[in-house]
Amino acid sequence: GGGGGGVALFVCGEIDCREGLPNALAKNKYPTMEAAVEATVGKYIEGLERASKKHGVSFLVLSVCPPFNPQYGTRILATRLFNGELRKRLGDRFVDISEQVSSPVGVVREEFGCDGTHLGSRAVPLIEAGVNRALEATGLKV
Secondary structure, three states: OOOOOOEEEEEOOHHHHHHHHHHHHHOOOOOOHHHHHHHHHHHHHHHHHHHHHHHOOEEEEEOOOOOOOOOOHHHHHHHHHHHHHHHHHHHHHEEOOHHHHEOOOOOEOHHHEOOOOOEOHHHHHHHHHHHHHHHHHHOOOO
16 A cells, blocks of 8 residues: 555444445345444444555544434434434444534534535534544544
8 A cells, every 4th residue: 555644534324324334224135224223333443444454544534414304313313323424333433413403303404515415515514523523532643
């Protein structure tokens, strides 16, 4: 592996929580959503650790953005479980803004949206603060 160095912020899981995990569950590929999430997060982290070693880059992982529609109960559950599994496995390398941008029912609070699908620019200071906290806690250098 070649040079590298530095720190990357990895974003994953949104499409898994929206489509992949519910579909896998519907096709009986996993017995529970928890099992599906555990397997999927495990694969992401294994891949990130391989890439980290190969390229000499450390990584932080951003929390999955919750959905905007409160009727998406399965997606809300998948997102909460996914973020919980990332938190458990990554510790200080997990940049978690999910609680800050979520309403009590688990959807994005209106002021953090921009188009009904994506987080808007008001989330940027939260991400920046989260990255700074993670860098301080891990001792990683950018």
